[in-house]
Amino acid sequence: MFHDPLMPAAPRCAEVTAEVLSNSPVNGEYRLMELAAPPEVLECHPGQFFQLLCPTSGADQPYLRRPMSIYGYDAAAGRLQFLYKIAGAGTRGLATLRPGDGLNVLGPLGVGFSMPPEWRNLMLVARGVGLATLAPLAKLAQAEGRRLTAICSARRADLAMSTDLFRSYGAEVIVVTDADGSSSVESLRALIGGRIAAGQVDAFYTCGSSRLLRLLQELGAAHGIPGEIAMEQQMACGIGMCQACVRSFRVGDQIVQRRVCREGPVFPIAEAMA
Amino acid sequence: MSDLSTKIGRLTLQNPIMPASGTFSEDLAAVFDLDRIGAHVLKTITAETRSGNPTPRVCELPGGMLNAIGIPSKGIDYFREHALPFWARYSAPLVVSISAHSAAEFATLARAVSLPGVAAIEANISCPNIEADGKAFAMSPESTEAVMRALRGATDLPLWAKLTPNTGEPIEVAQAAEAAGADALVVANTVLGMAIDIESRRPRLGNVMGGMSGPAIKPIALRMTYQCARAVAIPVIGCGGIATLDDVLEFLIAGARAVQVGTETFRSPTVMLRLIEALDQWMAARGIGSLDQIIGTIAAEADEAARHWGAAS
Numbered sequence: 001m002f003h004d005p006l007m008p009a010a011p012r013c014a015e016v017t018a019e020v021l022s023n024s025p026v027n028g029e030y031r032l033m034e035l036a037a038p039p040e041v042l043e044c045h046p047g048q049f050f051q052l053l054c055p056t057s058g059a060d061q062p063y064l065r066r067p068m069s070i071y072g073y074d075a076a077a078g079r080l081q082f083l084y085k086i087a088g089a090g091t092r093g094l095a096t097l098r099p100g101d102g103l104n105v106l107g108p109l110g111v112g113f114s115m116p117p118e119w120r121n122l123m124l125v126a127r128g129v130g131l132a133t134l135a136p137l138a139k140l141a142q143a144e145g146r147r148l149t150a151i152c153s154a155r156r157a158d159l160a161m162s163t164d165l166f167r168s169y170g171a172e173v174i175v176v177t178d179a180d181g182s183s184s185v186e187s188l189r190a191l192i193g194g195r196i197a198a199g200q201v202d203a204f205y206t207c208g209s210s211r212l213l214r215l216l217q218e219l220g221a222a223h224g225i226p227g228e229i230a231m232e233q234q235m236a237c238g239i240g241m242c243q244a245c246v247r248s249f250r251v252g253d254q255i256v257q258r259r260v261c262r263e264g265p266v267f268p269i270a271e272a273m274a
Numbered sequence: 275m276s277d278l279s280t281k282i283g284r285l286t287l288q289n290p291i292m293p294a295s296g297t298f299s300e301d302l303a304a305v306f307d308l309d310r311i312g313a314h315v316l317k318t319i320t321a322e323t324r325s326g327n328p329t330p331r332v333c334e335l336p337g338g339m340l341n342a343i344g345i346p347s348k349g350i351d352y353f354r355e356h357a358l359p360f361w362a363r364y365s366a367p368l369v370v371s372i373s374a375h376s377a378a379e380f381a382t383l384a385r386a387v388s389l390p391g392v393a394a395i396e397a398n399i400s401c402p403n404i405e406a407d408g409k410a411f412a413m414s415p416e417s418t419e420a421v422m423r424a425l426r427g428a429t430d431l432p433l434w435a436k437l438t439p440n441t442g443e444p445i446e447v448a449q450a451a452e453a454a455g456a457d458a459l460v461v462a463n464t465v466l467g468m469a470i471d472i473e474s475r476r477p478r479l480g481n482v483m484g485g486m487s488g489p490a491i492k493p494i495a496l497r498m499t500y501q502c503a504r505a506v507a508i509p510v511i512g513c514g515g516i517a518t519l520d521d522v523l524e525f526l527i528a529g530a531r532a533v534q535v536g537t538e539t540f541r542s543p544t545v546m547l548r549l550i551e552a553l554d555q556w557m558a559a560r561g562i563g564s565l566d567q568i569i570g571t572i573a574a575e576a577d578e579a580a581r582h583w584g585a586a587s
């Protein structure tokens with residue numbers, strides 16, 4: 001709205017009521033919700049999120065909104081998708097929504113992933129619901145003609161999320177699991193190290209897990225590979241007003257506080273602190 | 275269109291709906307045209323830079339939330355060089371909220387923010403006073419009077435005193451602020467509270483205790499607004515749990531000349547606009563031409579009953 005070099009205003013977002021088209025389990029743990037949404041909330045960028053005003057259900061009275069990454073968006077079709085895990089009052093409320101119900105959404109919010117031209121070979125490493133956050137990134141990577149390797153971590157192979165989706169965007173998908181030990185830090189270090197040695201990694205993308213973050217920071221520092229991480233923090237407003245969502249970041253030799261909802265949720269891997 | 279304008283001392287606001295400090299920032303400009311609200315009340319600033327409290331800084335409760343954000347502040351230089359120029363593009367009056375740990379520091383900061391472009395100073399005297407073992411200034415009439423006198427001596431701008439509902443002497447505190455030269459009272463700040471996670475047995479806030487806000491505190495803020503509006507001649511601005519048109523009307527009827535909307539903006543960033551439109555329609559539908567036909571019009575029976583509760587002076 002404004003272009004003030006001193007204090008850039010946030011990109012536009014809107015509060016709208018969207019219509020639920022579907023809301024059904026994807027596997028034992030996750031649900032996929034598709035909404036019909038108006039154009040003013042569909043100028044999205046991968047890595048951005050929405051704040052959902054979750055409905056009350058029974059004893060659950062979620063008061064504040066809940067942040068949820070954009071799993072998919074299609075401005076032409078007027079569609080918006082979220083992939084979520086039922087964790088408590090808010091997400092339990094979301095799970096009660098049926099086709100035809102309305103859901104008040106606020107967004108798109110925050111600063112998403114960047115994809116500088118020199119990042120030709122992308123490696124995406126994530127686990128669980130973190131894969132939801134990275135799904136739109138895979139679509140963008142395909143559109144931009146980048147090579148993409150997606151390492152999807154899960155407890156068991158059947159719980160690995162979105163692998164078909166990543167494949168449909170042309171990614172090479174590698175599933176690693178706790179069950180066979182391939183998701184351990186040592187195994188991953190060897191796997192990713194091999195790809196780096198073969199010159200197949202220009203940048204990393206990840207989210208969530210502090211274990212993965214530390215590993216990618218270590219590999220990134222050793223091999224000069226940049227990358228970005230989508231981070232979480234408890235939020236109240238989601239648009240930058242309340243300062244509830246700050247985290248610490250290491251910038252040079254200083255520790256600075258940044259708002260996950262406004263300066264983030266995507267940050268340079270090198271600056272993030274687990 | 276009804277006339278929604280209201281006077282807070284020598285300031286005229288185009289409507290009585292404004293944000294509460296700490297629940298508003300330039301980021302809201304991404305959602306709507308900020309010139310539509312009655313005033314712009316900024317997050318409290320301090321003279322020095324401060325980083326604020328540890329996380330978790332908020333926790334949710336039925337009908338509200340607790341916060342212990344602290345007052346992260348980029349300091350006075352940042353305010354002068356960045357915030358002030360940003361807000362200059364708007365015509366809504368700019369209200370700068372300040373805080374300090376002693377009367378003298380408060381006065382110094384008030385002098386420093388008395389700049390062109392600033393329409394009023396809101397003194398957040400609900401914060402700890404280091405000269406009184408960390409007890410908030412607005413807990414007692416004596417410390418309220420001392421800090422407001424120091425502030426009065428430091429600035430010619432309209433001075434609003436933001437009171438705390440945690441005091442047992444709301445009327446005396448309100449009168450002390452008025453006697454010391456406050457131009458208006460903001461009633462009130464958050465209610466001190468606490469929450470514990472029973473599984474981890476840890477406090478749910480990094481800072482252990484925090485301020486409760488949202489609809490759950492509305493009756494407390496409304497009661498105190500009523501008490502203060504009866505006890506002083508200066509305007510009272512109601513604040514606490516306001517989310518609906520009915521809430522706004524209750525505060526106006528109790529005697530508030532304007533209201534501040536805080537936590538509800540987190541749930542619905544456009545709520546202030548909806549309240550302005552709803553108030554306009556409500557007045558138009560009843561043929562009410564101005565807010566003076568609403569403000570302080572509480573039924574007379576209330577007066578008699580209030581005396582028993584010490585609401586009258």
Ligand SMILES: Cc1cc2nc3c(=O)[nH]c(=O)nc-3n(C[C@H](O)[C@H](O)[C@H](O)COP(=O)(O)OP(=O)(O)OC[C@H]3O[C@@H](n4cnc5c(N)ncnc54)[C@H](O)[C@@H]3O)c2cc1C
Nearest residue numbers: 066067068069083084085087088089090091232233234265
């Ligand atoms: C930017 C961002 C994107 C996210 N994207 C997704 C996603 O795509 N899919 C998904 O399933 N989850 C996502 N999460 C996590 C999701 O917001 C939480 O699982 C959800 O808020 C839990 O709410 P609840 O009421 O169901 O659970 P409760 O545990 O009852 O929540 C209680 C409180 O804790 C907060 N909270 C709990 N867990 C988290 C968390 N991990 N992050 C932030 N606040 C939390 C809630 O907001 C609430 O205030 C995201 C979080 C952030 C910050």
Ligand SMILES: Cc1cc2nc3c(=O)[nH]c(=O)nc-3n(C[C@H](O)[C@H](O)[C@H](O)COP(=O)(O)O)c2cc1C
Nearest residue numbers: 294295296318341398462463487488514515536537
């Ligand atoms: C996250 C948060 C931060 C706040 N920060 C400040 C502040 O910096 N200064 C202040 O005077 N009040 C602050 N407040 C209090 C509000 O201005 C308001 O007085 C209080 O929340 C009650 O109103 P509400 O129920 O409408 O939120 C804060 C409240 C919240 C929820």
Ligand code: FES
Nearest residue numbers: 238240242243261
């Ligand atoms: S959640 Fe309010 S500033 Fe980030």
